[in-house]
Amino acid sequence: MSNPHPSTERTFVIVKPDGVQRGLIGEVIKRYENVGLKLVGIKMMVAEPGHIEQHYTLDPNWRTVTGEKTIESYKKKGLTPPSEDPLEITAVILANLKTYMTAGPIVCMVWQGAHAVKIIRKITGGTEPLTSDVGTIRGDYVLDSYQMSDTDNRAVRNVIHASGSPEEADMEIKHWFKPSELVDYRLVNEQIMYDANLDGILD
Numbered sequence: 001m002s003n004p005h006p007s008t009e010r011t012f013v014i015v016k017p018d019g020v021q022r023g024l025i026g027e028v029i030k031r032y033e034n035v036g037l038k039l040v041g042i043k044m045m046v047a048e049p050g051h052i053e054q055h056y057t058l059d060p061n062w063r064t065v066t067g068e069k070t071i072e073s074y075k076k077k078g079l080t081p082p083s084e085d086p087l088e089i090t091a092v093i094l095a096n097l098k099t100y101m102t103a104g105p106i107v108c109m110v111w112q113g114a115h116a117v118k119i120i121r122k123i124t125g126g127t128e129p130l131t132s133d134v135g136t137i138r139g140d141y142v143l144d145s146y147q148m149s150d151t152d153n154r155a156v157r158n159v160i161h162a163s164g165s166p167e168e169a170d171m172e173i174k175h176w177f178k179p180s181e182l183v184d185y186r187l188v189n190e191q192i193m194y195d196a197n198l199d200g201i202l203d
């Protein structure tokens with residue numbers, strides 16, 4: 001069997017409570033639409049803490065990877081991390097994420113298009129707003145840091161969640177959406193982006 005065409009890839013996005021409160025729902029949608037991606041599912045809700053914990057632990061490696069990423073980021077800045085144990089760090093992050101992600105309404109979305117996962121992560125920017133690139137959503141609209149969120153014992157506020165890999169996206173889409181809530185349809189501009197011969201334009 002041949003691999004699925006890259007244009008069928010889907011990814012999962014949340015506009016987090018701070019993003020909704022900052023009035024950034026439209027800006028986030030606009031940036032993903034501008035690049036050519038297609039919105040195939042969207043809903044607003046207030047999430048349950050248990051649903052948030054399951055979401056972040058769908059990937060069994062998340063605790064280790066996120067803990068290690070945090071330690072590395074502290075050391076890169078010449079700072080001492082809150083602990084040398086990645087799992088100790090993520091236990092605190094997870095507790096704080098449940099408070100953060102259930103503090104207000106969130107907007108859940110599924111986006112589809114070529115390399116949707118990587119393209120959305122690129123536009124969204126790195127996890128810590130202090131070091132996210134200028135031009136990305138997290139780089140342009142938030143100024144939080146691990147140092148400040150640890151001082152205040154809370155999760156880093158970075159406006160968006162976006163799946164980190166196609167495997168993570170598959171699990172997260174199933175966790176948040178019923179199949180009937182996703183819409184299969186064609187966008188007229190997909191012909192210009194994906195048609196191999198770009199024919200059908202001239203009379």
Ligand code: ADP
Pocket residue numbers: 065066069070093097126127146149150154155156157158160161162164
């Ligand atoms: P991403 O959202 O970029 O995929 P992670 O999956 O590593 O990042 O972490 C999930 C979320 O947990 C982040 O978006 C952020 O809100 C929060 N977070 C991650 N690391 C830390 C940290 N060291 N301190 C506080 N909050 C954190």
Ligand code: MG
Pocket residue numbers: 162163164
């Ligand atoms: Mg992640």
